[in-house]
Amino acid sequence: DVKVTQSSRYLVKRTGEKVFLECVQDMDHENMFWYRQDPGLGLRLIYFSYDVKMKEKGDIPEGYSVSREKKERFSLILESASTNQTSMYLCASSLVTADTQYFGPGTRLTVL
């Protein structure tokens, strides 16, 4: 069965901290995605990656960076967390870019 896991379900950080969110998929998918989800705004794409060491900016990349050193792992990095980055973060993967995306359970991040 398809599985996408995220390192934490809940995370509380302080303003200015560097934050790492990890995502792992076991489906050998080429493509991986990071979204943030906020009430009334739906899912907004932060970054995606279509291959190891490759990355593309999504719709809201400011304040974030990503890393993909291995095919199965895609990390989202908040270089200096701010309160407006408090949100639900969802990771997804897909075999083909425009095809079905499989989602992890999400990480609810609170920045104080």
Place this chain on the structure above:
Amino acid sequence: AQSVTQPDIHITVSEGASLELRCNYSYGATPYLFWYVQSPGQGLQLLLKYFSGDTLVQGIKGFEAEFKRSQSSFNLRKPSVHWSDAAEYFCAVGARSFQKLVFGTGTRLLVSP
């Protein structure tokens, strides 16, 4: 550019009643269309998808959706809603030429006894 509109933010339906959630998209060619469901505190789960062929698509949990090109719509339906269907529902659009999906803002379904 692709876009998706889900005009209803909240919908309340009585248990056992029928359900229709609306989705309109904007894209010049034939899109790939998806419906996902998100239960509270969970990630998104695929309900069904349309790529080509029969415009009436069957999905999991008794859901179906119909692609209507003339109306640029892909509405989700269920003949009889169960309390466990209470969740948030997202419509999404993609295309072969695009690298990503575009999601709507979601519709929250409440089921009353």
